[in-house]
Amino acid sequence: MIEAKPAEAAATSVAAPTRTDRIIERAKHHLLQNYKQQPIVLVKGEGPWVWDAEGRKYLDLIGGIATCALGHCHPAVVGAAKAQLETLWHASNVFYTEPQIQLAERLTSAFGGADARAFFCNSGAEANEALIKLARRWQHEIAGNKQRSEIITFEGGFHGRTLATVTATAQPKYQAGFEPLPQGFVYAPMGDLDAVKRLVGPQTAAILVEPIQGEGGVRPAPAGFLRALRALCDEHGLLLLIDEVQTGIGRTGTVFGYQVEAIQPDAISLAKSLGNGLPIGAMVCSDAVGKALPSGTHGSTFGGNPVAAAAAVATWDLATAPQMLASNVHNGALLHQLGASIKARHPGRVVECRGRGMLFGIEVDSGAADVVARCRQNGLLVNLAGEKTVRFAPPYVTSSHELTEGLTLFERSL
Numbered sequence: 185m186i187e188a189k190p191a192e193a194a195a196t197s198v199a200a201p202t203r204t205d206r207i208i209e210r211a212k213h214h215l216l217q218n219y220k221q222q223p224i225v226l227v228k229g230e231g232p233w234v235w236d237a238e239g240r241k242y243l244d245l246i247g248g249i250a251t252c253a254l255g256h257c258h259p260a261v262v263g264a265a266k267a268q269l270e271t272l273w274h275a276s277n278v279f280y281t282e283p284q285i286q287l288a289e290r291l292t293s294a295f296g297g298a299d300a301r302a303f304f305c306n307s308g309a310e311a312n313e314a315l316i317k318l319a320r321r322w323q324h325e326i327a328g329n330k331q332r333s334e335i336i337t338f339e340g341g342f343h344g345r346t347l348a349t350v351t352a353t354a355q356p357k358y359q360a361g362f363e364p365l366p367q368g369f370v371y372a373p374m375g376d377l378d379a380v381k382r383l384v385g386p387q388t389a390a391i392l393v394e395p396i397q398g399e400g401g402v403r404p405a406p407a408g409f410l411r412a413l414r415a416l417c418d419e420h421g422l423l424l425l426i427d428e429v430q431t432g433i434g435r436t437g438t439v440f441g442y443q444v445e446a447i448q449p450d451a452i453s454l455a456k457s458l459g460n461g462l463p464i465g466a467m468v469c470s471d472a473v474g475k476a477l478p479s480g481t482h483g484s485t486f487g488g489n490p491v492a493a494a495a496a497v498a499t500w501d502l503a504t505a506p507q508m509l510a511s512n513v514h515n516g517a518l519l520h521q522l523g524a525s526i527k528a529r530h531p532g533r534v535v536e537c538r539g540r541g542m543l544f545g546i547e548v549d550s551g552a553a554d555v556v557a558r559c560r561q562n563g564l565l566v567n568l569a570g571e572k573t574v575r576f577a578p579p580y581v582t583s584s585h586e587l588t589e590g591l592t593l594f595e596r597s598l
């Protein structure tokens with residue numbers, strides 16, 4: 185990661201500090217320094233393009249990290265959010281508001297017909313917290329298994345930054361220093377069914393898994409693995425929880441990422457693309473399991489906020505339309521094809537291309553953070569996933585021509 189120009193250097197340089205220099209300087213004094221931020225200030229976006237404070241244009245193939253499904257400022261989403269903003273901003277969940285119900289209708293029917301329920305929150309971590317609470321309470325109160333509290337998750341996974349979700353995230357680098365961590369999480373290597381079986385016991389409540397580990401380096405679950413987990417859950421009375429925060433809402437070419445296998449999870453979490461960038465998360469579960477969280481057991485002040493929900497309804501209708509899903513499949517194949525030819529031209533440098541649909545990763549042999557920085561200097565925004573993988577999560581509206589341009593810029597930055 186390239187660091188922003190230090191204050192002393194800016195002061196002694198002949199050129200006057202730019203608007204970017206001044207904004208970054210203020211950020212360094214006033215923002216918690218918890219992010220490794222790239223040294224540009226974004227001020228405008230349209231489709232898969234963004235502009236910085238110096239007027240430089242970038243092809244944004246990371247889209248708010250798998251969030252801006254329809255690209256920046258999509259007119260349908262802007263229109264829906266604006267109309268709602270001018271009507272009713274917020275009401276609280278002690279009252280009904282219609283955008284939330286319109287969104288719930290869409291989510292539950294895609295998840296499994298009338299027999300499903302949606303809960304709204306504001307982020308992926310909160311959606312996963314809801315999954316965790318749901319699983320424990322279902323085992324304790326509905327299934328009558330007071331001892332079943334433990335959740336099995338996978339090495340390399342990512343589920344959020346709250347204390348429970350960072351503990352579900354089986355990556356020591358995210359957990360270090362935050363001890364004591366909550367109890368009740370155990371970890372298996374991704375794809376290792378025997379290891380999962382060894383972890384299952386009378387204390388196990390659920391299995392939580394991503395269809396593709398996004399933050400972990402764009403690593404799809406091996407073929408058949410989700411189906412095998414479903415069978416294991418059925419055999420032992422466990423809930424199968426799928427984290428769809430990064431893979432949901434059409435990104436991988438199916439409405440939900442788990443649909444790559446013919447399985448029905450008990451509950452899923454959503455966020456990121458759901459509001460096309462407005463903060464909204466959701467937990468969707470079967471009605472039977474949802475009975476574990478009756479009135480008063482869980483909630484969120486802002487969850488399902490009318491503006492975010494109206495934006496999400498508009499996003500959903502376009503992002504999950506059959507032609508958009510087909511386009512994501514087609515563009516995913518294009519990304520793999522372009523990635524394969526780059527790999528052929530740079531043997532050893534490019535290790536592997538992975539992903540599905542509009543979630544794609546290129547693993548390089550070393551210096552992935554430097555590649556990401558050079559991409560930015562060359563006008564392409566991507567980011568680092570895992571230690572060595574450059575992640576692409578393009579808006580679905582990115583054309584084949586723009587994707588080809590993006591991969592050309594990537595190759596130049598290797």
Ligand SMILES: Cc1ncc(COP(=O)(O)O)c(C=O)c1O
Nearest residue numbers: 307308309342343344398429430
């Ligand atoms: C699979 C997955 N789950 C959960 C999260 C956490 O989401 P949020 O940052 O909205 O809390 C992320 C974020 O990257 C994610 O990729």
